[in-house]
Amino acid sequence: MIINNIRMVLDDGVVSGSLEVHDGVIRHISTQQSRLPQALDGDNGWLMPGLIELHTDNLDKFFAPRPRVDWPAHSAMSSHDALMVASGITTVLDAVALGDVRDGGDRLENLEKMIDAVITSQQRGVNRAEHRLHLRCELPHHTTLPLFRQLVDKPGVSLVSLMDHSPGQRQFVNIQKYREYYQGKYHLSDEAMARFEQEQMENAQIWSDANRRAIAEECSLRNIALASHDDATEAHATESHQLGSVIAEFPTTEEAAYASHRHGMHVMMGAPNIVRGGSHSGNVAARRLAELGVLDILSSDYYPASLLDAAFRVAESDDNTFTLPQAIRLVTRNPAQALGLDDRGTLEEGKRADLVLARRHGEHIHVDQVWRQGIRVF
Known part of the structure; x- marks a missing residue:
């Protein structure tokens, strides 16, 4: 699974790019957008640890x-x-x-x-x-x-x-x-x-x-x-x-x-x-x-x-x-x-792919999608 077009909230900063998950684990974090057609579009939302x-x-x-x-x-x-x-x-x-x-x-x-x-x-x-x-x-x-x-x-x-x-x-x-x-x-x-x-x-x-x-x-x-x-x-x-x-x-x-x-x-x-x-x-x-x-x-x-x-x-x-x-x-x-x-607890290669994708709608932050160990649960 690849999540594209996201603002990743890392431990020490916010980085735009893409994140790759394999077998329930974060395998790669990139500051580049993936060109693979199967990549999910995060629509410039914030991606955070679960x-x-x-x-x-x-x-x-x-x-x-x-x-x-x-x-x-x-x-x-x-x-x-x-x-x-x-x-x-x-x-x-x-x-x-x-x-x-x-x-x-x-x-x-x-x-x-x-x-x-x-x-x-x-x-x-x-x-x-x-x-x-x-x-x-x-x-x-x-x-x-x-x-x-x-x-x-x-x-x-x-x-x-x-x-x-x-x-x-x-x-x-x-x-x-x-x-x-x-x-x-x-x-x-x-x-x-x-x-x-x-x-x-x-x-x-x-x-x-x-x-x-x-x-x-x-x-x-x-x-x-x-x-x-x-x-x-x-x-x-x-x-x-x-x-x-x-x-x-x-x-x-x-x-x-x-x-x-x-x-x-x-x-x-x-x-x-x-x-x-x-x-x-x-x-x-x-x-x-x-x-x-x-x-x-x-x-x-x-x-x-x-x-x-x-x-x-x-x-x-x-x-x-x-x-x-x-x-x-x-x-x-x-x-x-x-x-x-x-x-768990950080977006870091080798950590569990417990992830939350959220974005602002008006004055409020809304949870759009959630994954636990790479499996979408919301």
């Missing part, structure tokens, strides 16, 4: 599209996968939450079904994107460590994050924001919310530190990438580094982002934060971290189409901190490096 998503909750929406609606696993997985590739994502870590659900919650009921769907569909070769697993471990809960031990050796587990959403710290330093979020999510009365808040604080005292240390140790033994989550202070970042974290997911302050970056962790922020212009929780804006030079990875989190959109917004920002190649690294090379996936 996007790599490390943290998405999107799968939940398809398994439980409405409260008390239990959707068939095959259909849910297929629909989720289709949305991923339509957004230009060719490698996706599907995040499943351990320990953060109240009794009867959809995520708890669907946990095993979702994990089995990801593993089975990947093994059968029916997915268009490559799907792996990200275990999100809510630390202040008695079920978290047993569930983690039950799931950590499942095929495809590639990332584990350590979360603590108890009131008064990290994402919810602002208690009022905590109450607004959970009272709205679970439709609690003021009295019920007060009981819920007290229960979460007591659980954190009992379980958080012990679970954090145990899970980090088991990830180290298995060589599974570890991520912190919502660190708010320099002390949080230092602790995460000492536990072996290689990714700092969604630090909530400039202080925590700077400290994480200084410790060599990849600082990851939400692409929706870029698109919306700030954090929905009132924390530090991802664009601000980009301006400060401490943003390394973007994640679509809850909105897959935000990933490519956000990268272009970063590149086109008025402060000009990032060139387009540097911005595209946030969603390709950098997440690949964080996971040790050396076979």
